Amino acid sequence: MKRGKKYQKVTEKILDSAVSLKNAVENVKKLSYSKFDGTIELHIVTILPKDKDPKSIKGSVSLPYMESKSSRIAVAAPAHLEKTAQEAGADIFKFDDLMEGIKAGKIDFDILLATPDMMAQLAVHGKALGPKGLMPNPKNGTVVAPDKLAEVVGEFKRGKLVYKADAAGGIHVAVGKISYTNEKIEANVKEMVTAVVSLLGKSKEYVIRKAFLAPTMGPSVAFDIKLMD
Structure with a gap:
């Protein structure tokens, strides 16, 4: 898929390797080129046993800093x-x-x-x-x-969230807005990762293959879950 000029320009700033969560939050804000207060999403790729159906992975979590969207x-x-x-x-x-x-x-x-x-x-x-x-x-x-x-x-x-894995074992959740402070986004990411790890019952290195932050408009940034603390 051909990307627009804005996307191509911001991708020049992307680092080749995964970074710490702190740096990922800083970078994803810099890479966002929306003119509105875009959403930042957390994308997690889980590691599941071959006999476990990804669609069975589901749960709920209350993020510490998340504006309620007044769900019905x-x-x-x-x-x-x-x-x-x-x-x-x-x-x-x-x-x-x-x-x-x-x-x-x-x-x-x-x-x-x-x-x-x-x-x-x-x-x-x-x-x-x-x-x-x-x-x-x-x-x-x-x-x-x-x-x-x-x-x-x-x-x-x-504002409690319900989440579930897709057919490939991916979990996708909004963790804040571009306008949120870096500290609030980091806290929301940590809470979400903790919820997934608790659900799967192993340490994060054994249940999460990859993790990314992505803005509404702009490329994603991979971060190393071992560099979250």
């Missing part, structure tokens, strides 16, 4: 918990309304939380929810114990 939260819970969900900030909290909307193809929410006893009823809409990554799953914290419902709704309303 839907909750599938018994009638006696509807008020709890509403007061915690859920946008859709009546189960009958939720089910009617899904059946009609009206999926106007970003995250769906469910208590365990409602999963069987949601399963009939698996073909509608699954491809969009909206089917609740214990692995990413969207299947919620009734006594934790208010707490979890609040976490997601404040």
